[in-house]
Amino acid sequence: MIVNRKTINHVYAVLTAGLLAAALGGCGGAEDKGMAAYEMAATDTAAYESGGGIYTNEAVEEKVYEDETVAQEENANPEVPEEAVSDRKLIKNVTLNVETEQFDVLLPTIEQKVTALGGYIEELSSFSRSNEYAKDYQGTKYLRCASMTVRIPRENLELFLEEVGQQTNVTSRSESVTDVTLQYVDLESHKKALLTEQDRLLELLEQAESVEDIVTIEGRLSEVRYQIESMEAQLRTYDNKIDYSTVYLSVDEVEHYSPTEATAMGERIRSGFFKSMEGVGKGIQNTAIWFVINIPYLFVWAVVIVVITVAVRFIMKRQEKKNAGRKRQRENPYNPYTPTHAKPAEEQKMAGEQHKIQEDEQTEQDKKDEQ
Numbered sequence: 001m002i003v004n005r006k007t008i009n010h011v012y013a014v015l016t017a018g019l020l021a022a023a024l025g026g027c028g029g030a031e032d033k034g035m036a037a038y039e040m041a042a043t044d045t046a047a048y049e050s051g052g053g054i055y056t057n058e059a060v061e062e063k064v065y066e067d068e069t070v071a072q073e074e075n076a077n078p079e080v081p082e083e084a085v086s087d088r089k090l091i092k093n094v095t096l097n098v099e100t101e102q103f104d105v106l107l108p109t110i111e112q113k114v115t116a117l118g119g120y121i122e123e124l125s126s127f128s129r130s131n132e133y134a135k136d137y138q139g140t141k142y143l144r145c146a147s148m149t150v151r152i153p154r155e156n157l158e159l160f161l162e163e164v165g166q167q168t169n170v171t172s173r174s175e176s177v178t179d180v181t182l183q184y185v186d187l188e189s190h191k192k193a194l195l196t197e198q199d200r201l202l203e204l205l206e207q208a209e210s211v212e213d214i215v216t217i218e219g220r221l222s223e224v225r226y227q228i229e230s231m232e233a234q235l236r237t238y239d240n241k242i243d244y245s246t247v248y249l250s251v252d253e254v255e256h257y258s259p260t261e262a263t264a265m266g267e268r269i270r271s272g273f274f275k276s277m278e279g280v281g282k283g284i285q286n287t288a289i290w291f292v293i294n295i296p297y298l299f300v301w302a303v304v305i306v307v308i309t310v311a312v313r314f315i316m317k318r319q320e321k322k323n324a325g326r327k328r329q330r331e332n333p334y335n336p337y338t339p340t341h342a343k344p345a346e347e348q349k350m351a352g353e354q355h356k357i358q359e360d361e362q363t364e365q366d367k368k369d370e371q
Helices: 005-024 030-049 057-074 082-086 103-116 154-167 181-207 211-243 265-293 295-331 345-370
Strands: 090-100 120-128 142-153 169-179 244-254
Touching (some): 090 211, 103 120, 103 244, 265 295
Antiparallel strands (some): 090 169
């Protein structure tokens, strides 16, 4: 059989109509209705090849329009088949915030549990908090924190959450479920329709003889294969999200667990008193540690303080002596025992003469006493 250009164009248009009918089906019954439209198109092609007549471009376009209209009317309200309802495609995510007093023990335990349940850790990060922002409004002190994204098989999700809850103090938990059944079935229907079109194009490619026909068929075949690969990638992504639930786990290291329920007044007083005593003890301990750590600095400062003190005392004593000398000079300016360096020149001369006169008088008096 010789395949000419008109045959290729007609078959291409009919295949496109069949594909559109299958795509408009959405999900469930869309697949059967799309295949029915495709079979009608194949019947028309067989009639054309057997000599029943020649389709013009207008006739092909009218045929495609009729098929699209019928598909839209039949699939205005698509329904999910019963087998799809019993096997819903659900994506489940859980966000969990927990506290632990044994941070270094909990993280390896969680990693081992995830591996044992057939899951894996997609992301893990940990860091330490500064003292300034390490407490909440209840006084709970947070030391270190870890954040991880865990992928767990959906059948083992509750077992994993129960295990984490037994080893930690759960402060908050939230879950979300996304139903992607319609999107999943719709992708499968599109994929099956494209696979059918691909098989038909391969058959036409074997029958084609001219280069132009071969190029046309191969061009469409490449488009169909690209769409099939894209849909398969989307289906694999859905399968991964459906088969493996995602747990966003945040772990905080604390000295004491936060209270999860309201406590009585007596219990609050007792707990607060013991916390205060513990704080005093830790304060003394931290002070002793700080003192030992800073001994070199304290020694240097002690030496500096001693040197400054000695220098100040020396200066003060010297100043006191000067002040005392000046005071004696003001009280008895002719006192021979007043330091000469503290008197003016004229006063020193007068004091010397006065002293000499006194000595002469004293000498004469001694001579008279001897006689």
